[in-house]
Amino acid sequence: MERLTPRVRVVWLALALVRAAIFGGIVVGAAIGVTRTDLWAGAPDVLVPAAVAIAVALAVLRVVVAWLRYGVWRFELRDDDLYIERGVFTRVRTVVPYVRVQHVDSRRSPLERTTGLATVVVYTAGSRSSDVAIPGLTPARAESLQESLRGLAIESEGEDAV
Amino acid sequence: MRSLHPASVAVRSLSRSLNTGFLFFVVGVVVSPGGNGIDLLSVFGLVAVGIVVGIVYEFAYYQRFRYDLTDDTFDVTSGVLARRDRELPLGRIQNVDIRQNVLGRVLGIAAVHIETAGGGQTEVSLEYVSEDEAHRLRRQLRRGASGGKPADDALEADDHTTASDAGPDETLLFEIRPRELVILSVFTIDPGASLLGGIALSFASGFDPATLLPGDRIGWLPGPETGPLVLVWGLLLFLLAAWVVSAVLTFTRYYGFRLTRADDELYYERGLLQRYSGTIPLEKVQALTISKSVPFRWFGYAALSVETAGYAPGQSDSRGTESAIPLADADRVNELARAIEPFGPADLESPPRRARERYAVRYLLVVAAVVGTAALVARYTGVVDRWYLLAAITVLVPLAAHLKWTSRGYQVGDRYFLTRAGFWRRTTKVVPYYRVQAVLHQATIFQRRRNLASVTADTASSASLLGRAATAHDIDDQRGLELQADLEERLQERLRARKRQRTVGQWFREADDGDSSDEDPSPESNDDR
Structure with a gap:
């Protein structure tokens, strides 16, 4: 079983914080907007603190989940298939047979480029699992993974993978 | 190279004119000079311009549109401003649908839609060709599709070709009563x-x-x-x-529904005013779904849908339903489903009993939420009076949990994976192992508390995005892991078996006619692995 690069936690934490900040900004901003204007005359005083509390609680939850996600994530190139284990709340174990791989992408978002990481995306024709992404790889590992997945997919050629 | 039916200029112009005419009408109303009131003359002038533009465009479209059926591809050259050349390998064609609206029936023209797997929409639409041409195309395309991939049905290859040369001998599978x-x-x-x-x-x-x-x-x-x-x-x-x-609407839609089988494909026809027909290639079937919804189940009826990978997820609600039997006697549906995919008797395994407790807890929480909301409403408004009476719903909880539990089940058959779920719409999915794309083992935080998990066999079927996937719900966690490995193992085994069959078929073919293997498009033919 292969783990992700520990650095991926930085990416996830940054993403969690940005998302929490956007959500918190909207909620708290709306609460302040409602109390400052006369849209809702009888607005209770606890509205703004409650909104702040909700935003902070969700931010903490997001950060915790982002941190825990690293501990759960595992993948393995097995003989006939790619095996992936992930998910903090809903634990998902995916098995993708190499016969079914349509194509393999490697992609790097700006955040990933600054942290020196890459994501490999494996596409199948399936309707639910049509793209399986493995984040948090070093560029070298991403390249070798893409290469070996490609090789394995060609080796196990099927009819038309549909 | 062939072109479309000349009448398609008129029909397409008509629908195009309605669109562009309306657009220009709106534009005319908005930009109408004078300020007070609408200048009718300029509005109708613009509408006329819109209609003329539409007609000119459609004429150019007709002039530019060419299609050609070669031995192993279907080529389409089209486009007025942006031109497009498209080649469809015949072996990859999934469904061919023919649609005819009332106007088309009067003029004797039909639209042909050709689907392949992948892509966000219908790959090729011929709007419109003559009726005879549409049916000729359908036959030729499907024959080319199965002929272009001879390895798949090589064993029946010789009688197959003679049969379709003489015109398909169709056997009636189903006719709606x-x-x-x-x-x-x-x-x-x-x-x-x-x-x-x-x-x-x-x-x-x-x-x-x-x-x-x-x-x-x-x-x-x-x-x-x-x-x-x-x-x-x-x-x-x-x-x-x-x-x-x-x-x-339902009556006109399914009026005269017939399903026939010719060689290795199903052919359906239906419709009172608009006629729909099309083919479903049996070798491309991804999954079968037998659904028994509540009012129909009481009368002993069921519905069947045959899922292919042809339709894109977004269009599956409008078109995907066509590859289905809308309603028939449950026995007939079962018989027909087994004629398409010969799965054995459905002897399903239930989820463990603790799954039922889980459903009961879930429903109790729903009831608690309802009662709580009612209590709040009663407190702050005067609409609800005796809110606590709602707690009486609790008596239904065990019943509901039990019904949900009994509706769910799965079976790991010889060649098929069967799952069943849903009380109101009881859906049984039949998935051949060699169609499995990926196997997902999922356990939510609540399922993990009871050591339960759900296993989904994902296929390329376009219907499972909106409908239900083949999921064995709430089975034992350990059993789920075994099931996942088992499904994967059976997929590999079936793939090997199919490959063997193809290779053997290939030998027979080579013995039959020695030169055909040279131009065989399938890569397996020259592979001696």
Whole structure:
């Protein structure tokens, strides 16, 4: 079983914080907007603190989940298939047979480029699992993974993978 | 190279003119000079421009559109401004659908839609060709599709070709009976129809529901306030209108439904005003779904859909339903499903009993939420009075949990994976192992508490995005892991078996006619692994 690069936690934490900040900004901003204007005359005083509390609680939850996600994530190139284990709340174990791989992408978002990481995306024709992404790889590992997945997919050629 | 039917210029222009004409009408109204009031002359001038533009465009479209059926591809060259050359390998064609609306039937033209797996929409639409050409194309395309991949059915190859040369000898598999059609029409609720019914009703009432209220009956009806009464009456009329419209639409849609089998494909026909027909290649079937919805199940009826990878997820609600038997006697449906995919007797394994407890807890939480909401409403408004009476729903919880539990099940058959779920719409999915794309083992935080998990066999079927996937719900966690490994193992085994079959078929073919293997497109032919 292969783990992700520990650095991926930085990416996830940054993403969690940005998302929490956007959500918190909207909620708290709306609460302040409602109390400052006369849209809702009888607005209770606890509205703004409650909104702040909700935003902070969700931010903490997001950060915790982002941190825990690293501990759960595992993948393995097995003989006939790619095996992936992930998910903090809903634990998902995916098995993708190499016969079914349509194509393999490697992609790097700006955040990933600054942290020196890459994501490999494996596409199948399936309707639910049509793209399986493995984040948090070093560029070298991403390249070798893409290469070996490609090789394995060609080796196990099927009819038309549909 | 062939071109479309000349009448398609007129028909396409008509629909195009309606669109562009309306667009220019709106534009004309908006930019109409003068400020006060609409200058009719300039508006209609613009509408005329729109119509002319539409006709010119459609004429150019007709001039530019060329298609050609070669031995192993279907080539289409089209486009007025942006030109496109498209080649479809015949072996990759999934469904071929022919649609004819009323105007098309009068003029004797039809639209042909060709689907392949992948892509966000229909790959090729021929709008329009003559009826005969449409049916010729359908036959040729499907024959080319199975002929272009000879390895798949090589063992029946020789009698297959002679059969389709002489014209397909079709065996009737299914024909909808009047009783089935009536039951289907009466009990089907078409969401589009309810909207239509509502609009029709709004027009009929002059946008005032009060006019529909029979004035003379108010006198003896209880309740002094007429406001809610009008509302209820309006709602009742709306439901009635929606129901009638829905029934009529369903009736015309499935009127004369026939399903025939010719060689290795199914062919359906249906429709009273608009005619729909098309082929479903049996070698491309991803999954079968037998669904028994509640009113129909009580009458002993079921529906069957044959899923292929042809339709894109977004269009599966409009088109994917066509590859289906809308309603038939449950025994006939089972028989037919087994004729398509010979799965054994459905002997399903239930989830463990602790799954039932889970459902009971879930429903209890729902009841608690309902009661809690009612309590809040009762406290802050005067609408609800004795909110605690709602807690009586609790008696239904064990029953509901039990029904949910009994509806769910799965079976790991010899060649097929079967799953069943849903009480109101009991859906049985039959997935051949060699169609499995990926296997997902999922356990939510609540499932993990009880050591439960759900295993999904994902296929390339386009219907499972909106509908239900083949999921064995709430089975034991360890059993789920075994099932996942088992499904994967059986997939590999079936793939090896199919490959062996193909290779053997290939030898037979090579013995039959030595030179054909040279131009065989399938890579396996020269592979001696």
